[in-house]
Amino acid sequence: MAIESYRLNVAEVIEETADARSIVFDVPAELREEFAYTPGQFLTVAVPSDQTGLAARCYSLSSSPHSGRHQITVKRTVDGYASNWICDNLKAGDTMRLLPPSGIFTPKDLDADLLLFGGGSGITPVISIARTALEKGTGKVVLFYANRDEKSVIFAAELTALSVAYAERFTVVHWLESVQGLPSQEQLSHFATHFAGYESFVCGPAPFMKAVTTALKDLGIPRERRHQEKFVSLGGNPFGEVEEVLAAQATLAEADDADEPDDAAPERFAGPVHLEVELDGEHYTFDDWNGDKVLLEFLEEKGVDAPFSCREGNCSSCACVVLEGELAMTHNEVLDGDDLADGIRLACQSLPLAEKIRISYNG
Numbered sequence: 001m002a003i004e005s006y007r008l009n010v011a012e013v014i015e016e017t018a019d020a021r022s023i024v025f026d027v028p029a030e031l032r033e034e035f036a037y038t039p040g041q042f043l044t045v046a047v048p049s050d051q052t053g054l055a056a057r058c059y060s061l062s063s064s065p066h067s068g069r070h071q072i073t074v075k076r077t078v079d080g081y082a083s084n085w086i087c088d089n090l091k092a093g094d095t096m097r098l099l100p101p102s103g104i105f106t107p108k109d110l111d112a113d114l115l116l117f118g119g120g121s122g123i124t125p126v127i128s129i130a131r132t133a134l135e136k137g138t139g140k141v142v143l144f145y146a147n148r149d150e151k152s153v154i155f156a157a158e159l160t161a162l163s164v165a166y167a168e169r170f171t172v173v174h175w176l177e178s179v180q181g182l183p184s185q186e187q188l189s190h191f192a193t194h195f196a197g198y199e200s201f202v203c204g205p206a207p208f209m210k211a212v213t214t215a216l217k218d219l220g221i222p223r224e225r226r227h228q229e230k231f232v233s234l235g236g237n238p239f240g241e242v243e244e245v246l247a248a249q250a251t252l253a254e255a256d257d258a259d260e261p262d263d264a265a266p267e268r269f270a271g272p273v274h275l276e277v278e279l280d281g282e283h284y285t286f287d288d289w290n291g292d293k294v295l296l297e298f299l300e301e302k303g304v305d306a307p308f309s310c311r312e313g314n315c316s317s318c319a320c321v322v323l324e325g326e327l328a329m330t331h332n333e334v335l336d337g338d339d340l341a342d343g344i345r346l347a348c349q350s351l352p353l354a355e356k357i358r359i360s361y362n363g
């Protein structure tokens with residue numbers, strides 16, 4: 001089953017920096033509910049391609065939900081296809097195919113004290129969280145924002161305005177590689193130590209995220225207060241028919257098996273599995289999952305409205321927690337060792353490993 005996609009008008013394209021553009025979409029009244037979002041969530045866009053028909057890419061919403069805007073911010077990636085196509089071609093009045101908002105990189109409590117880390121384009125979900133928490137919440141918000149140089153700082157003027165408007169609640173610390181060099185784990189740790197009780201959100205290039213996450217772990221900040229969003233490109237096409245998507249997935253899985261022996265198809269429990277699922281306050285029980293299909297497909301077949309986006313193990317939209325039993329994933333690009341230790345699994349890649357399995361989507 002492909003997710004229903006929608007064609008939206010581009011209302012505005014804003015040049016944020018020399019290599020980043022914000023795209024604002026018009027969401028008509030009849031799609032407002034479908035496109036409702038929480039701060040930190042992302043949209044998936046279809047970029048036209050003469051080679052593949054389309055390239056699907058995720059972009060975090062940089063606007064805040066209460067503004068009524070749907071804005072993404074795209075930074076050019078060196079030799080990247082979709083980001084450069086968007087920055088070079090998209091203009092007001094164009095239309096684009098999109099999937100509705102998705103993702104779990106979002107604060108549960110807007111009144112909590114928040115420690116935000118953004119590196120480069122990783123500012124996009126983070127500024128949405130900051131904007132929303134400042135306007136709708138009551139806690140303190142601290143942002144550590146790392147960039148190559150001053151010219152690369154996206155949303156610089158707005159961050160200054162926010163730090164004036166919310167002087168008692170909002171602190172932004174700019175870290176410029178051109179001035180201070182790359183932030184080391186020790187420097188990040190020293191910074192974060194003052195906010196060890198805060199809820200943390202980290203997004204940026206892989207080395208930056210690794211340094212921040214290690215620093216936060218070393219400070220003893222527990223897993224449930226460390227959230228990360230990884231920016232990766234989707235390889236497949238969640239816009240297509242399910243047959244196409246599954247075929248693409250099978251090809252991918254074969255390629256992965258060849259490249260990464262550790263990702264090889266796991267064992268599965270073949271007999272009928274007793275499966276209990278908690279989702280959006282509902283409880284479902286099934287006794288006929290034979291391990292012949294992944295959890296997400298099984299739930300879809302049963303008419304359960306389980307969340308998903310990429311179907312490739314590349315985003316975390318379908319993440320669930322195993323409360324009892326065990327699931328084995330065929331592929332995983334986003335969950336780290338801590339996530340796995342906490343029982344988090346991607347339903348789009350999960351096969352059963354036990355006779356009785358209980359999972360929850362309620363975080």
Ligand SMILES: Cc1cc2nc3c(=O)[nH]c(=O)nc-3n(C[C@H](O)[C@H](O)[C@H](O)COP(=O)(O)OP(=O)(O)OC[C@H]3O[C@@H](n4cnc5c(N)ncnc54)[C@H](O)[C@@H]3O)c2cc1C
Binds near residue numbers: 050229234
């Ligand atoms: C949850 C999430 C949120 C994200 N949010 C943001 C954000 O807010 N801002 C942001 O800038 N980025 C964001 N990203 C990253 C973004 O999705 C892309 O990964 C990034 O823009 C790089 O994509 P690219 O196509 O430019 O580069 P690449 O993916 O590196 O482009 C190269 C790829 O394109 C393929 N390709 C080359 N030519 C063609 C062609 N003609 N047709 C089809 N394919 C071709 C190549 O085979 C290769 O696989 C996010 C990612 C995720 C997962």
